[in-house]
Structures are given as structure tokens and as C-alpha cells.
Amino acid sequence: QYPLSKTITLPTGESYEQPTGLFINNQFVPGKQHKTFEVLNPSTEEVICQVHEARAEDVDLAVDAAEKAFEGDWSLGDPAVRGRALTNLADLMEAHKDTLIAIESLDNGKTLANATGDVALVVNYLRYCGGYADKLDGKVVNTGSDYLNIVKREPLGVCGQIIPWNFPLLMWSWKVGPALASGNTVVLKTAESTPLSALYAANLAKEAGIPAGVLNIVSGFGKITGEAISTHPRIRKVAFTGSTRTGKHIMAAAAQSNVKKVTLELGGKSANIVFNDCDVKKTVENLVTGIFYNSGEVCCAGSRIFIQDGVYNEVLAEFKAAAEAVKVGNPFDPSNYQGAQTSQQQVDKILGFVDIGKKEGATLITGGERSGDKGYFIKPTLFADVTPKMKIWTDEIFGPFGVIAKFKTVDEAIALANDSEYGLAAGIHTLNLNTAKYVADRIKAGTVWINTYNDFHNAVPFGGYKQSGIGREMGESAFDNYTQVKAIRIKI
Numbered sequence: 001q002y003p004l005s006k007t008i009t010l011p012t013g014e015s016y017e018q019p020t021g022l023f024i025n026n027q028f029v030p031g032k033q034h035k036t037f038e039v040l041n042p043s044t045e046e047v048i049c050q051v052h053e054a055r056a057e058d059v060d061l062a063v064d065a066a067e068k069a070f071e072g073d074w075s076l077g078d079p080a081v082r083g084r085a086l087t088n089l090a091d092l093m094e095a096h097k098d099t100l101i102a103i104e105s106l107d108n109g110k111t112l113a114n115a116t117g118d119v120a121l122v123v124n125y126l127r128y129c130g131g132y133a134d135k136l137d138g139k140v141v142n143t144g145s146d147y148l149n150i151v152k153r154e155p156l157g158v159c160g161q162i163i164p165w166n167f168p169l170l171m172w173s174w175k176v177g178p179a180l181a182s183g184n185t186v187v188l189k190t191a192e193s194t195p196l197s198a199l200y201a202a203n204l205a206k207e208a209g210i211p212a213g214v215l216n217i218v219s220g221f222g223k224i225t226g227e228a229i230s231t232h233p234r235i236r237k238v239a240f241t242g243s244t245r246t247g248k249h250i251m252a253a254a255a256q257s258n259v260k261k262v263t264l265e266l267g268g269k270s271a272n273i274v275f276n277d278c279d280v281k282k283t284v285e286n287l288v289t290g291i292f293y294n295s296g297e298v299c300c301a302g303s304r305i306f307i308q309d310g311v312y313n314e315v316l317a318e319f320k321a322a323a324e325a326v327k328v329g330n331p332f333d334p335s336n337y338q339g340a341q342t343s344q345q346q347v348d349k350i351l352g353f354v355d356i357g358k359k360e361g362a363t364l365i366t367g368g369e370r371s372g373d374k375g376y377f378i379k380p381t382l383f384a385d386v387t388p389k390m391k392i393w394t395d396e397i398f399g400p401f402g403v404i405a406k407f408k409t410v411d412e413a414i415a416l417a418n419d420s421e422y423g424l425a426a427g428i429h430t431l432n433l434n435t436a437k438y439v440a441d442r443i444k445a446g447t448v449w450i451n452t453y454n455d456f457h458n459a460v461p462f463g464g465y466k467q468s469g470i471g472r473e474m475g476e477s478a479f480d481n482y483t484q485v486k487a488i489r490i491k492i
């Protein structure tokens with residue numbers, strides 16, 4: 001049997017114990033079938049370790065543990081206890097942040113700077129959720145003096161959570177934080193390419209006082225472990241972040257199995273709109289953040305860039321220069337802005353879209369090829385003269401790959417931005433408040449950033465219009481995803 005933990009030496013020089021088992025009932029255990037799978041370092045293409053794989057019978061065991069944990073003090077007791085466990089977990093994650101940051105860079109390929117940003121958001125968000133636990137009040141509804149109507153929020157039960165590989169720990173916190181604060185219990189599946197940080201954090205959750213069975217982590221593949229979660233008859237809710245294709249499949253599976261509640265945070269092809277009266281220097285910085293941050297593996301990446309005719313040549317020239325100045329390479333070298341893509345599959349997908357863009361007649365401005373001869377590195381890539389019928393305009397590419405078009409009028413920019421099946425986010429760059437407000441009101445997207453991009457806060461909800469999803473994460477809205485309303489009507 002493959003061991004349940006392995007000593008790993010990080011590129012930072014630190015050695016640590018990486019758990020590799022399934023985390024069920026606050027213990028690391030092997031899968032019933034004793035299967036494991038390889039986890040690769042995307043920067044070197046070398047194997048980091050093996051991780052135990054959960055099959056349907058292991059998901060059943062995790063659900064048993066989660067159901068048992070739900071039927072007790074965790075869901076019915078003082079919510080302040082849950083809040084304290086979450087804030088303890090935030091403190092422990094902060095104390096172990098250097099290890100968590102390095103694990104995330106090792107496993108995902110993102111730079112240490114990106115991973116540092118992620119872990120800071122994780123710690124803050126867990127504190128935010130911990131603080132909310134005892135503030136999820138209900139109300140008394142007045143229907144006259146001969147009745148007492150109590151309307152209260154209750155947790156849903158066992159929640160299944162399926163997360164992607166682009167922000168492994170951050171997506172973990174967006175799922176686990178509000179679910180536990182609201183009194184649910186969880187069976188969470190990490191993405192098969194990035195399971196390590198969640199397993200490391202599982203030990204911290206136990207140490208923080210999260211009771212056995214409340215949080216269970218099952219590593220594995222979508223078609224096996226993910227399917228077992230989305231079709232499970234005793235899981236009451238499934239929350240998913242990933243591609244729209246898989247999201248549709250999960251929604252259908254959730255409906256057919258037991259009408260699970262569903263929250264989906266799906267793909268995007270977000271518009272980043274540059275007006276003539278923008279601050280060019282700051283705007284170009286935001287365009288770079290929009291499409292090259294986290295190697296472009298961001299669901300809300302500003303991947304369709306629209307520039308007004310008056311500043312088109314100037315912004316394009318500066319954006320090209322900025323893209324070419326982005327240093328790509330070893331994520332542990334702090335001088336690199338962009339690390340590795342997470343998998344060979346992503347590299348193939350991105351390079352496939354480079355060929356498609358050329359064939360479709362768009363103009364390759366820069367990039368379009370691998371960087372270095374080892375590791376999944378891609379040069380920042382920009383195509384101009386892109387039109388709405390092209391696949392590089394319509395499809396989520398999920399890499400450092402921006403497509404650019406020119407526009408004349410404000411209404412034309414709005415029409416171009418809305419010409420997408422997605423509606424996750426948008427950026428507007430103008431110093432004119434009237435233009436900013438006019439456009440923001442007409443863009444069909446869940447988040448509109450004005451003179452900023454990829455700019456998150458715990459208290460501000462995030463989620464998609466159209467095929468970018470259902471439900472909102474963060475902010476007060478996140479607790480709506482994990483509670484149901486009960487009305488108690490008492491005849492006096």
C-alpha cells in the first residue's frame with residue numbers, strides 16, 4: 001500500500017509531511033480499492049507524489065461520516081462554536097502560510113506571489129465566515145396577535161463540493177467556509193491535478209477543532225469521484241466550480257438523483273473595455289492583470305479586450321510591450337510574473353487555439369508558443385482584429401491568451417461585451433463616471449470592475465450571469481447557498 005503521508009522537500013528548501021490519504025472522519029485512510037494516482041509538478045513535469053483515489057464506496061463512507069456529524073451539535077448547537085473553529089482554522093493557516101504558499105506553487109505552477117495572494121484571501125475569508133456563523137438570524141413575521149410566525153435559516157445537510165485546479169486552496173475556502181459556518185457538513189473533491197493543499201489543510205482543520213465527519217476530503221477524478229458526489233442520494237447540495245460543460249452535466253445529475261440544490265461557478269469570456277478617456281498607464285496594468293495574472297487560469301479573466309478607436313494604437317502598443325515584458329518561468333523565482341500552466345492538457349488546448357486564431361484570420365501580436373523546453377510554460381499571447389464569429393472570441397481558453405477588437409461608440413462596446421454566452425465579469429476603463437455607470441448598468445455580467453480588475457473582497461459577492469453560473473459566492477449571498485428557510489407558525 002502507498003503510504004498515507006510522504007516527506008516532500010519544497011523548492012524553498014523546507015521539508016514537510018504531505019498527507020496522501022483520503023480524509024474521512026478526521027483520519028487519513030486509503031481508498032477501499034487501494035488505488036492511487038500521480039500528482040505532477042507542472043514546472044518540471046516530474047512526479048511529486050501519489051495520492052489515494054476515492055471511488056464510489058469511499059464517497060459513501062465520507063457521506064456516512066458527514067451525515068452522522070450533521071445530526072448533532074454541529075448543526076443544532078451554538079453557532080458561535082462553529083465560528084470559533086473557523087477562525088481557529090484561519091489562524092492556523094496563517095501560522096502555516098509559508099508551507100501552504102509553497103505547496104500551492106509546487107502543485108499548481110502559480111508563482112509564489114500569486115499563491116501568497118491566494119492564501120491571504122483564504123485566511124481573510126475563513127475569518128469572515130467564522131464571524132458570520134452566529135449572525136445568520138431569522139425573523140418573526142407579524143400576521144396578527146393570534147399567531148407567532150418564526151422564519152429561520154437552517155443548514156441543508158451533507159454538501160458535496162467539487163473544485164477546480166486553478167485556485168485549489170482559494171476555491172476550497174469559498175466552498176468550505178460558508179458551508180461550515182451555516183452548520184452543514186461537507187464531502188469535498190479536489191481537482192485531480194491539484195489535491196495537495198486541501199489535504200495539508202485537512203490536518204489544520206482537525207487541529208482547529210472541526211469535529212470528526214464535518215469536513216471530508218476525497219481526492220479523485222471527475223467521472224468517478226465527482227460523479228459519485230453529484231449522483232449521491234444522501235448528499236443534499238452540490239456546489240461546483242469549473243467548466244460550463246461539466247457544470248451542465250452536474251446539474252442534470254443533481255436533478256435526476258435527488259433534486260440536490262445546485263450552485264455553479266462556471267466559465268467566462270469576460271470583456272475588458274478601454275475608453276478614449278482612460279488613464280492609459282493604469283489601464284494597461286489592469287489589462288495585464290486581467291489576462292496574465294495566475295497564468296490566465298482565471299474564470300473571470302479579462303480575455304476579450306475592446307479598445308476605443310481614439311486610443312487604440314497607443315494602448316495596443318503599450319499592452320504589447322507590457323505583455324512582452326512579462327517574465328515567465330520558475331514560479332519559485334520571485335522575478336517571474338507568470339508561472340506554469342497547470343497541465344499538459346492546458347498547454348495543448350492553448351496552442352490549439354493559437355492555430356485556430358491564425359486560421360480564422362486574426363493577427364497574432366505577440367506570443368503564441370511555449371516558453372522554455374521543460375515545464376508547462378506559455379508566452380503571453382495576444383491576437384488583434386478578432387471578430388465575434390471566431391472561436392478564439394467565443395471559447396474560454398483559460399490561459400495567458402487575450403483577444404482584441406476595436407470599437408467606436410459606447411453602445412457598440414456594450415453590444416460587443418454582451419456578445420457572449422458567458423457573463424461572469426467585465427472591466428470598464430474610463431475617467432468619466434457617466435460612461436462608467438451607463439456601461440455598468442447595461443453589461444450582462446455578475447461583476448463589473450471599474451478602473452480595476454480581478455479585484456476581490458470577502459464582503460462582495462461573486463458569480464455569473466447567463467452560462468457562467470447559478471448563485472453567488474462570498475458576501476452575505478454565500479450563506480443563501482448553504483441554508484434553507486423554515487417557517488414555524490404557532491397558533492396562540
Ligand code: NAD
Pocket residue numbers: 162163164165166189190191192220221222223225226227230241242243244246247249250265266267268298299346349396397398
Ligand atoms: P472541469 O470543469 O471538467 O473540472 C473541474 C472539476 O470538476 C474537477 O474537480 C473535475 O475532476 C470535476 N469533474 C470533471 N468531470 C466531472 C463529472 N462528470 N462529474 C463531477 N465532477 C467532474 O474542467 P477541466 O476538464 O479540468 O478543464 C477544462 C476547461 O474547463 C479548462 O480549459 C477551462 O476552460 C475550464 N475551467 C474553468 C474553471 C473556472 O473556474 N471557470 C476552472 C477549471 C477549468
